[in-house]
Amino acid sequence: MSISKIVRARLESSYHRVQPKLAGTRGVHLEVWESAADRYVGVEFGTNSVGFWIKKMNLFQVDIPEGVERREKEPKGRGWIGVGEDNKGCNSNLSGYPEFVGSKISHLLVRDPDHALQILDALGARKAA
Numbered sequence: 001m002s003i004s005k006i007v008r009a010r011l012e013s014s015y016h017r018v019q020p021k022l023a024g025t026r027g028v029h030l031e032v033w034e035s036a037a038d039r040y041v042g043v044e045f046g047t048n049s050v051g052f053w054i055k056k057m058n059l060f061q062v063d064i065p066e067g068v069e070r071r072e073k074e075p076k077g078r079g080w081i082g083v084g085e086d087n088k089g090c091n092s093n094l095s096g097y098p099e100f101v102g103s104k105i106s107h108l109l110v111r112d113p114d115h116a117l118q119i120l121d122a123l124g125a126r127k128a129a
Helices: 003-014 056-061 092-096 113-124
Strands: 015-018 031-035 040-045 050-055 069-076 079-082 105-110
Touching: 003 015, 003 031, 003 040, 003 050, 003 113, 031 113, 050 056, 050 113, 056 105, 056 113, 079 092, 105 113
Parallel strands: none
Antiparallel strands: 015 031, 031 040, 040 050, 050 105, 069 079, 069 105
16 A cells, blocks of 8 residues: 555544635645644655655654654745755645644655654654643
8 A cells, every 4th residue: 555545544544634724725735634632734645755744843742763854944924945955945835724834844755654654643642741
């Protein structure tokens, strides 16, 4: 089974799909999901990989597996810019979700299904009381 199908199955069973708040954001190239722990993840489904967009403050709970590519993004207006040598912005569809606007975010490019599930499980875990 492809990584995209595995990730979609986990999202559908453990997360809630979030609808964009801005008109024009159709979720064609990006879907945003919310965990039971109130953490959001933007997901881009590829053929051999998935891209996760995650608020940087929510990564404290995630042990990023080796082999996952990580890029940091800083807010700039309703968009983002890359940090350091990364001169790319990010998926403009994220601006349709107020949960991300104005926040520092990280992009994780994941090719291993087990790594993707590990990240989703960590984001979905409730904080210790």
